[in-house]
Amino acid sequence: MKIKLKIPHTFTIVFVIIIVCAVMTWFIPGGVFDRQTVSVNGVERSVVMADSFHKIDNEPQTWQIFTAFFKGFERTAKIVAFILMIGGAFWIMNETNAIHAGITSFLKSAQRLQNYSFFQKVGTHNLIITLIMLLFSLFGAVFGMSEETIAFIVIFVPLAISMGYDSVVGVLMCYVAAHVGFAGAMLNPFTIGIAQGLSGLAPFSGLEYRFVCWLILTVLIIVFTLFYANRIKRKPQRSFMYQLDEYWRNKSRKQDEAQQQHDSTLMTWLVYGLIGIVLGFCAFRFPYTQISIGGQTYRLLLFPILTPFYLLLGLFTVRKSAHKFILTLLLLTVIMLVVGVLGYQWYVMEIAGLFLAMGIASGLAFGLRFDRIIRLFLEGCKDIMTAALVVGMAGGIIIILEDGKIIDTVLFAISQAMTNSGKTTSVGVMYLIQNALNIIIPSGSAKAALTIPMMAEFSDIIGVSRQLTVLAFQFGDGFTNMLTPTSGVLIGCLGVARIPYVKWLKFFLPVIIAMIIIGFLLLLVPLYFTLPGF
8 A cells, every 4th residue: 555645834844843953952062152243335244253162051942942933923024024015915916817917918929929930949938938037037146136036926926827837937937046146146235245345355356257157057047947847838747736736727717717808997097197296206306316236336317217117108008908007017116126126225124015005006096995905905915824924933943043052053063174174175165064054044144244254264274265255155155045944035935836845845956956066166166267356
């Protein structure tokens, strides 16, 4: 009799990990590094002082495994709130059926391109996937797109399903593409900017080789995605998400049945006019927007350009239908997201507010009563609640290690592994340490503040370029972020896409192992050859 193993729920996995971490606090000695506050790129950060590790009493964790959940929610409150607000906002927009109508229209237009020989050879869908992934990888490489990808899962998973793929392809197109770009970043201020500042290097130096690394990693993940997508399209049953994706297929069918052209109403015109007034005020109040990219600062007339663009495009679409105008609102939201992040240092709070405004404006433009909009928002929060809860619970893993006073002990023990090794071995160990640390410290900026001061000094001792140390940190921080259960962004994206964590782990682990190997090979090039900035 064949026994079928049942995959545990993500909640179960997180709870078991917390128990394991609590057990570790009974056996691993306590320890702590002294820390000092330094200014990095104008921001004060607490960094580890080299050779300051000393032992202290550990604090074995018992019933704290339950309070860790509460503290985990406190620590990840911003991401949890972000997920709930995104879920509610897109639930409102989905009620208008505008996204589905846009996807249907887009795919019909793409299908017509098949009449041209170039698109017949390349494949229209292959081209769409490639362009989307290039865009998101660039976002990850330039301004460190990460949390923002949660919002785009709601768009790209239905798109992938409509193209004949599965939900995994939707996650690969935006989340994975952005995080591969994050790992091979050229100008990411959250990893490269902080790490180089702590290392005493010129801001964003070594850009040339980083661009080569980004290009190689991006091409490889696109090739993998296209291979997987075409394999699934030929035989959908091959997908490990085939049965679970029935949710998305049913949703698509219902939207097909309900789809009809909705003419613009007086309220649609009022929303169009009100947003135009707001943008006009911004153009008057903020004529110049200062964009900082790679240590260079540019003053651009973004709002004075964006305002007439919206007014013309909005006028064209609002005359067509409410659906087309709502899609204009979605495009405006994406543009505002980029402007806000690059020009005004927006983070999850501002981005969540932006998408909430988009959801409300979409509902009003469609003619929904405000009370109906509120009810839809609450339904969206309810639908996405599981993903938000998992993010909060996963935050408890790090809490247990910190409260048990063993997290610095683990860091110190790992750092000792680099002693008495050759250059190649030392770089490899340094790189593996950064990958391993992602399990307990998924934040790139926090890990930079914790490890770079020690790693930079160690690299001087063994005669390795500090720039190479930063590159090892950058790769190590980026790859395993797409696998670790402590990453709120990963758990949030999988929750929105309805992909169980264990299934994702089994599917993506070989890819991550391959990327780690490729990353190590890329580290060897500046170790043995003289490159600009290294």
